[in-house]
Amino acid sequence: MAKANLFYAQSGGVTSVINASACGVIETARLNNDRIGKIYAGRNGIIGALREELIDTGKESAGTIAALRHTPAGAFGSCRYKLKSIEDNRSEYERLLEVFKAHNIRYFLYNGGGDSQDTANKVAQFSIQQGFPIQCIGVPKTVDNDLPLTDNCPGFGSVAKYVAVSIREAGLDVASMCESSTKVFVMEVMGRHAGWIAGAAGLAAEQEGDAPHIILFPEIAFDQKKFLKKVQECVKQFGYCAIVVSEGAQNKDGSFLADAGGKDAFGHVQLGGVAPFVAEMIKKETGYKYHWAVSDYLQRAARHIASATDVEQAYAMGQAAVEFALAGKNAVMPTIVRKPGKKYSWSVGEAKLSDVANVEKTMPRDFITADGFGITPAARAYFAPLIQGEDYPPYKDGLPQYARLKKVLAVQKLKPWKG
Amino acid sequence: MAKANLFYAQSGGVTSVINASACGVIETARLNNDRIGKIYAGRNGIIGALREELIDTGKESAGTIAALRHTPAGAFGSCRYKLKSIEDNRSEYERLLEVFKAHNIRYFLYNGGGDSQDTANKVAQFSIQQGFPIQCIGVPKTVDNDLPLTDNCPGFGSVAKYVAVSIREAGLDVASMCESSTKVFVMEVMGRHAGWIAGAAGLAAEQEGDAPHIILFPEIAFDQKKFLKKVQECVKQFGYCAIVVSEGAQNKDGSFLADAGGKDAFGHVQLGGVAPFVAEMIKKETGYKYHWAVSDYLQRAARHIASATDVEQAYAMGQAAVEFALAGKNAVMPTIVRKPGKKYSWSVGEAKLSDVANVEKTMPRDFITADGFGITPAARAYFAPLIQGEDYPPYKDGLPQYARLKKVLAVQKLKPWKG
Numbered sequence: 001m002a003k004a005n006l007f008y009a010q011s012g013g014v015t016s017v018i019n020a021s022a023c024g025v026i027e028t029a030r031l032n033n034d035r036i037g038k039i040y041a042g043r044n045g046i047i048g049a050l051r052e053e054l055i056d057t058g059k060e061s062a063g064t065i066a067a068l069r070h071t072p073a074g075a076f077g078s079c080r081y082k083l084k085s086i087e088d089n090r091s092e093y094e095r096l097l098e099v100f101k102a103h104n105i106r107y108f109l110y111n112g113g114g115d116s117q118d119t120a121n122k123v124a125q126f127s128i129q130q131g132f133p134i135q136c137i138g139v140p141k142t143v144d145n146d147l148p149l150t151d152n153c154p155g156f157g158s159v160a161k162y163v164a165v166s167i168r169e170a171g172l173d174v175a176s177m178c179e180s181s182t183k184v185f186v187m188e189v190m191g192r193h194a195g196w197i198a199g200a201a202g203l204a205a206e207q208e209g210d211a212p213h214i215i216l217f218p219e220i221a222f223d224q225k226k227f228l229k230k231v232q233e234c235v236k237q238f239g240y241c242a243i244v245v246s247e248g249a250q251n252k253d254g255s256f257l258a259d260a261g262g263k264d265a266f267g268h269v270q271l272g273g274v275a276p277f278v279a280e281m282i283k284k285e286t287g288y289k290y291h292w293a294v295s296d297y298l299q300r301a302a303r304h305i306a307s308a309t310d311v312e313q314a315y316a317m318g319q320a321a322v323e324f325a326l327a328g329k330n331a332v333m334p335t336i337v338r339k340p341g342k343k344y345s346w347s348v349g350e351a352k353l354s355d356v357a358n359v360e361k362t363m364p365r366d367f368i369t370a371d372g373f374g375i376t377p378a379a380r381a382y383f384a385p386l387i388q389g390e391d392y393p394p395y396k397d398g399l400p401q402y403a404r405l406k407k408v409l410a411v412q413k414l415k416p417w418k419g
Numbered sequence: 420m421a422k423a424n425l426f427y428a429q430s431g432g433v434t435s436v437i438n439a440s441a442c443g444v445i446e447t448a449r450l451n452n453d454r455i456g457k458i459y460a461g462r463n464g465i466i467g468a469l470r471e472e473l474i475d476t477g478k479e480s481a482g483t484i485a486a487l488r489h490t491p492a493g494a495f496g497s498c499r500y501k502l503k504s505i506e507d508n509r510s511e512y513e514r515l516l517e518v519f520k521a522h523n524i525r526y527f528l529y530n531g532g533g534d535s536q537d538t539a540n541k542v543a544q545f546s547i548q549q550g551f552p553i554q555c556i557g558v559p560k561t562v563d564n565d566l567p568l569t570d571n572c573p574g575f576g577s578v579a580k581y582v583a584v585s586i587r588e589a590g591l592d593v594a595s596m597c598e599s600s601t602k603v604f605v606m607e608v609m610g611r612h613a614g615w616i617a618g619a620a621g622l623a624a625e626q627e628g629d630a631p632h633i634i635l636f637p638e639i640a641f642d643q644k645k646f647l648k649k650v651q652e653c654v655k656q657f658g659y660c661a662i663v664v665s666e667g668a669q670n671k672d673g674s675f676l677a678d679a680g681g682k683d684a685f686g687h688v689q690l691g692g693v694a695p696f697v698a699e700m701i702k703k704e705t706g707y708k709y710h711w712a713v714s715d716y717l718q719r720a721a722r723h724i725a726s727a728t729d730v731e732q733a734y735a736m737g738q739a740a741v742e743f744a745l746a747g748k749n750a751v752m753p754t755i756v757r758k759p760g761k762k763y764s765w766s767v768g769e770a771k772l773s774d775v776a777n778v779e780k781t782m783p784r785d786f787i788t789a790d791g792f793g794i795t796p797a798a799r800a801y802f803a804p805l806i807q808g809e810d811y812p813p814y815k816d817g818l819p820q821y822a823r824l825k826k827v828l829a830v831q832k833l834k835p836w837k838g
Contacts, residue, residue, distance in 0.1 A: 013596070045599075047599060072588050073592040073594065073595040077594075077595050077598060078596055079600070080596065081599050161817055164818055165819060168818060168821070169435070169716075169720035169721055169723065170716040170717050172490070172492035172720060173493075175496075176493030176494075176496050177433065177493070177496075177497055177498070179463040180463065180466060181499040185716060187717075203816075203817075203818065273695060276692060292715060293713055293716060293717050295712055295714055296710050296711060297588075297604060298606075301588035301591060301592040302585075303588060305723055384816060384817065387816075389817065395809055398583075398622075399622065399623065399806070400587065
């Protein structure tokens with residue numbers, strides 16, 4: 001079988017370990033240079049394929065590729081760009097195939113969440129119909145941890161570690177000051193429709209009274225009266241109240257507590273600012289002095305405090321995706337399978353893209369305490385292994401040293417895309 | 420000379436290394452148990468002295484005290500409580516002396532910023548007038564780095580490292596996504612009247628195009644037109660614009676860009692929310708999609724990413740304060756003196772509390788670029804050594820392990836304080 005080229009693209013919101021998956025893909029593909037020729041990466045994700053902007057990763061040194069393992073964000077660029085259905089925009093799929101053909105690309109590895117796996121699945125089907133079959137393999141990625149069929153999702157463990165560390169540290173700060181100053185601290189975390197990140201922050205509390213005292217999950221309809229009562233109880237009992245609120249926290253009618261108004265390219269509402277909203281609500285009703293934090297991108301970019309488990313799994317998913325491709329698989333995605341037993345261990349599994357696409361996995365109800373404000377022992381048992389281990393990047397002059405890529409584009413062979 | 424007891428208190432906003440100073444105080448005092456008897460710490464700072472709530476640190480193990488070195492926030496509790504002038508509230512000073520007398524306290528070590536050093540200075544004077552002289556020694560502390568007479572201030576180096584690491588990481592995130600999504604990222608940092616923290620974030624930018632692209636300092640009056648022009652230039656040139664804004668950023672008339680309204684016990688305006696304010700302004704004028712972050716307490720509590728230099732200096736200040744006390748000094752504070760030479764080195768100096776009190780040191784104009792949006796090589800040379808080195812806390816189950824104190828109070832000898 002003649003050599004074919006590989007195209008890898010990063011999609012959607014980036015994470016602190018998506019480049020570790022890229023590293024796994026590129027290093028594994030390089031090891032198999034008898035079967036894989038060029039390894040291209042999309043400049044700014046799938047847009048790079050449409051525009052025929054293919055970064056030739058062969059121009060990057062082994063050292064630079066290795067450094068991707070400890071470099072946050074999307075080194076090749078990612079995008080929020082969802083291909084429409086084939087019926088609605090056949091020309092996009094035709095263009096993709098045209099570019100893949102022109103560059104002899106037979107492997108398409110798409111590193112993203114549910115939306116992206118949906119796209120990869122469609123490309124697989126379409127390419128077969130068109131007689132130029134592309135092996136499409138998903139590489140799971142999302143800080144939200146909301147992909148089905150995988151025990152957890154690369155990107156999640158590190159943001160989980162970041163939020164748990166952060167609320168532990170900020171909780172100590174508030175505890176120091178609460179006698180005469182701030183009594184309520186509200187930290188907003190990501191998680192549009194699933195409370196996984198908010199829940200993981202609960203790991204910080206090991207003893208009664210530890211922060212966080214209250215978690216607001218998207219899965220539990222917000223009940224203001226009950227919430228304010230709980231805040232007051234905490235302040236009375238512990239002197240302060242540390243709250244973690246998911247950006248996706250919702251009212252009974254399904255509306256977000258704080259809706260910033262805008263929508264992104266996927267049609268998702270742009271969220272932000274629920275922390276100040278909740279803090280103000282508490283101030284108004286109780287008079288407590290508050291502080292709030294919104295770490296936003298800081299949490300998902302925080303490679304400096306990444307989970308070693310997460311880094312390892314992210315790399316393994318990239319590696320497995322290449323191995324799947326070489327094994328002739330198509331329209332599948334490697335998954336993380338938790339093995340039974342007290343000591344945490346995991347292996348690589350496999351899921352069909354058609355089963356992954358556009359399904360959101362929310363927190364099981366039995367991971368949330370009966371009152372809706374905390375996590376159960378079952379949740380702790382699930383979360384705890386995912387934040388294990390530290391995987392510090394190298395530092396120079398006091399700052400982490402992240403990979404800088406050359407990003408040399410392959411010579412273009414086609415006319416510009418009029419998308 | 421008979422043994423006397425020591426009283427240590429934490430004051431004002433806490434930092435990720437104020438407990439390292441506490442560790443330096445207690446360990447050094449324990450080594451000198453021929454001259455120092457009990458080592459008390461104020462429960463919630465100076466309030467603990469007024470209420471006769473004296474934590475007997477002798478009840479804490481050597482291991483627990485050693486762990487203070489890597490524990491953020493104020494382990495004994497801090498407070499925002501400023502003693503008035505002696506004329507306005509003589510009874511507070513009398514009460515302090517009464518408590519000190521009752522517990523044979525002759526050493527008062529006050530770990531705080533300018534306000535606190537003012538208090539310590541007044542206590543020193545008053546105690547002499549009253550014939551029960553207390554040696555009052557300041558221990559410098561403030562994330563704001565605005566104390567005079569010391570090259571830098573413990574607490575600052577670590578928050579500087581946190582903000583530089585954070586904007587580097589978040590900048591990579593935005594760079595990955597800017598082609599199709601967020602183009603502007605605004606990160607708010609602390610620094611009420613001085614731009615030291617905001618300026619330190621500038622260390623993250625090593626090459627042209629690196630984040631942050633714009634820094635808004637309290638020292639430079641905000642010029643909306645010039646600012647928006649610069650934002651647009653950045654987006655055109657680099658594809659995105661990463662902005663660091665100090666919470667103390669001001670308009671020409673001296674008003675804060677975003678004023679949350681409340682005031683704290685020192686009469687300072689409670690700030691917060693300038694990041695969303697700036698982000699909204701940009702959106703309105705340019706249409707750019709934005710994200711913003713306010714890390715608030717996270718930045719000053721982030722012991723997980725503390726500067727090793729800062730930790731070492733914080734410890735040394737605590738140690739030196741005890742040594743000053745034992746040397747018979749009074750109304751002074753140890754300082755950090757930068758030695759000349761290319762390689763960074765420092766020694767312990769000394770300043771009079773009367774010279775430190777209530778003086779705010781702002782960024783020199785020549786640390787800020789001519790356009791007012793960046794830092795100069797002189798600023799880099801100043802900041803760079805302060806974030807050097809990593810001093811990771813120990814981890815267990817994926818989370819940093821911070822000291823838990825017993826906080827046993829000394830038996831009270833006086834009637835309750837009616838403050």
